[in-house]
Amino acid sequence: MTTTPSPVQGLHHVTVIASHPQHNIDFYSVTLGQRLVKVTVNFDDPGTYHFYYGDEVGTPGTIMTHFPWPHAKRGTRGNGEVVATAYRMPERSAPYWQARLEDAGFTVQHATRFGAATLTVEDPDGTLVDLIADQDVQAPHPWPNGPVPTEHMLGGFHSVTAWVDDVRSIRALLVGQLGFTEVGHEPDAAAGGTRYRFRGAGAQVGLYVDAVERPGQSAGRSGAGTIHHVALRTRDDAEQAAYMAQLRAAGYAATPVQDRQYFHSIYFRDASGVLFEIATDAPGFPDDEPVEQLGGTLKLPAWFESKRHLIERHVPRIVNREYHTEIGGAQ
Amino acid sequence: MTALPHAGGPTLTAGHDLHDARVACLMVHGRGGSAADLLTLADDLNLSAFAYVAPQADGHTWYPHSFLAPVAQNQPYLEGALARLETALTELAEAGIPAERVAVLGFSQGACLASEFVARRGGRFGALVLFSGGLITLDHTRTLSGTPVFIGNSDRDAHIPLARHEQTVEVLTRQGAQVDARIYPGMPHTIIRDELDAARNLLRDMTFGSL
Numbered sequence: 001m002t003t004t005p006s007p008v009q010g011l012h013h014v015t016v017i018a019s020h021p022q023h024n025i026d027f028y029s030v031t032l033g034q035r036l037v038k039v040t041v042n043f044d045d046p047g048t049y050h051f052y053y054g055d056e057v058g059t060p061g062t063i064m065t066h067f068p069w070p071h072a073k074r075g076t077r078g079n080g081e082v083v084a085t086a087y088r089m090p091e092r093s094a095p096y097w098q099a100r101l102e103d104a105g106f107t108v109q110h111a112t113r114f115g116a117a118t119l120t121v122e123d124p125d126g127t128l129v130d131l132i133a134d135q136d137v138q139a140p141h142p143w144p145n146g147p148v149p150t151e152h153m154l155g156g157f158h159s160v161t162a163w164v165d166d167v168r169s170i171r172a173l174l175v176g177q178l179g180f181t182e183v184g185h186e187p188d189a190a191a192g193g194t195r196y197r198f199r200g201a202g203a204q205v206g207l208y209v210d211a212v213e214r215p216g217q218s219a220g221r222s223g224a225g226t227i228h229h230v231a232l233r234t235r236d237d238a239e240q241a242a243y244m245a246q247l248r249a250a251g252y253a254a255t256p257v258q259d260r261q262y263f264h265s266i267y268f269r270d271a272s273g274v275l276f277e278i279a280t281d282a283p284g285f286p287d288d289e290p291v292e293q294l295g296g297t298l299k300l301p302a303w304f305e306s307k308r309h310l311i312e313r314h315v316p317r318i319v320n321r322e323y324h325t326e327i328g329g330a331q
Numbered sequence: 332m333t334a335l336p337h338a339g340g341p342t343l344t345a346g347h348d349l350h351d352a353r354v355a356c357l358m359v360h361g362r363g364g365s366a367a368d369l370l371t372l373a374d375d376l377n378l379s380a381f382a383y384v385a386p387q388a389d390g391h392t393w394y395p396h397s398f399l400a401p402v403a404q405n406q407p408y409l410e411g412a413l414a415r416l417e418t419a420l421t422e423l424a425e426a427g428i429p430a431e432r433v434a435v436l437g438f439s440q441g442a443c444l445a446s447e448f449v450a451r452r453g454g455r456f457g458a459l460v461l462f463s464g465g466l467i468t469l470d471h472t473r474t475l476s477g478t479p480v481f482i483g484n485s486d487r488d489a490h491i492p493l494a495r496h497e498q499t500v501e502v503l504t505r506q507g508a509q510v511d512a513r514i515y516p517g518m519p520h521t522i523i524r525d526e527l528d529a530a531r532n533l534l535r536d537m538t539f540g541s542l
Contacts, residue, residue, distance in 0.1 A: 042379060042380065044377070044378045044379050044380050044535060044538060045353075045354075045378075045379055045380030045538050046538060046539060046542060047353060047380075047538065047542050048380070067379065069347075069351050071351055072348065072351045073348055073350065073351060222346075222347075222348070223348055228379065253371075253374065253375060255374075255375060255377050256524070256528065258377070267374070267377050269374050275374070307539060307542065310542045311542065314542050
């Protein structure tokens with residue numbers, strides 16, 4: 001008999017398929033001012049990078065991660081996947097962000113979502129990124145050396161948006177299994193359906209999962225610009241194990257725990273098609289390099305170290321704009 | 332000249348886009364199963380580097396009789412099934428993924444077919460993963476050049492005699508495969524966690540080999 005775990009706090013990270021690695025770095029770390037806190041490889045595919053962006057230390061709830069496959073074909077948005085990630089934006093900063101995004105060559109769409117002003121752009125691979133006006137948006141650990149002035153800094157995640165055929169399965173998962181609360185719904189013209197909002201049990205950062213019910217709309221197809229999975233946040237290994245047991249008992253085919261070096265993960269798919277992960281807060285990104293050097297060099301887990309020269313030759317050359325260091329593309 | 336059985340069936344895909352992937356997994360479903368069912372293993376394996384390709388047999392079965400029946404009784408279906416896998420392998424090669432970066436994975440009748448296909452063909456495959464199955468014929472001589480093989484069978488499976496498991500291990504080993512063979516006491520005719528973990532490790536090793 002396992003104990004019932006405490007409710008899931010909210011979002012831990014979002015993982016997206018990208019194409020051109022440098023374009024990805026330039027958009028997230030320069031335009032959006034998110035710190036590139038870790039450069040490593042996809043542990044299941046050591047020939048490709050895995051980039052992690054977040055606040056200064058990569059606090060759960062601020063972590064955006066990408067697999068940049070240089071020649072990846074574009075996917076398509078559709079039902080059965082998470083299609084957008086929203087950052088928290090200071091309420092007074094909407095004009096600043098609109099100008100900043102337009103100056104960088106992006107087209108900004110405007111909407112109001114549950115009463116909050118929302119700016120939306122497509123990143124260089126076509127992934128939707130929302131900036132949602134909010135109060136008290138300071139990130140847990142703001143990045144002091146970032147390119148965005150302090151008063152305009154984004155404060156980690158607000159929410160993700162999934163598109164689904166039928167909201168019932170995702171509601172059963174979030175509310176029935178994971179301790180989220182349903183907070184409301186409203187029509188969403190842009191997505192062509194009804195947007196339902198679910199709130200995790202945490203505070204401030206990464207609280208919401210939205211699901212837009214779009215009956216009969218076509219399913220998405222994986223590729224560059226599509227979101228691979230969304231990770232929810234649990235405190236520790238014991239809680240994660242309790243969730244794994246509970247989810248399996250409820251009929252979800254949860255994977256065994258996988259060591260992702262900076263956190264531990266289990267994965268499972270909701271009947272809607274959305275791939276979820278439950279990830280632990282520990283050990284975190286400063287586990288293998290100090291905070292003042294995060295993201296400066298290619299970090300590999302111990303079990304890949306012996307392959308480092310092969311990996312460094314295989315991954316393309318990139319520049320981390322914080323340190324102006326080059327990584328990869330070794331001759 | 333009529334087309335062989337299974338030549339025109341659908342092929343389902345999942346995971347990484349075939350044309351960007353460096354590694355692939357060719358999934359062969361069992362009797363009464365479907366490509367879509369077996370593709371759900373892609374979630375469980377959770378290996379984002381892989382393109383998964385699953386051909387569908389006509390009428391949900393690759394051949395009508397037991398794999399232990401005289402081969403002639405299963406023709407022309409067996410011949411058509413093997414040809415279908417050959418076509419799938421060719422399509423993967425054309426997409427830039429050669430056999431040494433392809434894992435061939437099968438369950439039950441699909442495991443029998445997958446092992447027969449690889450043993451007949453010879454050469455180095457990325458991996459051969461057999462869940463509850465064994466070779467259809469035993470007189471193979473081509474080298475498998477160190478192809479890693481996982482084979483898991485129950486000690487009491489109505490479809491797969493234990494003796495055939497042992498013979499399969501013996502033949503594939505003689506052909507130069509590196510065989511990880513596991514017998515699971517009392518396992519029903521299904522795929523269990525230990526087998527999936529073993530398969531995942533073999534597939535994960537392939538992603539290094541592709542560097």
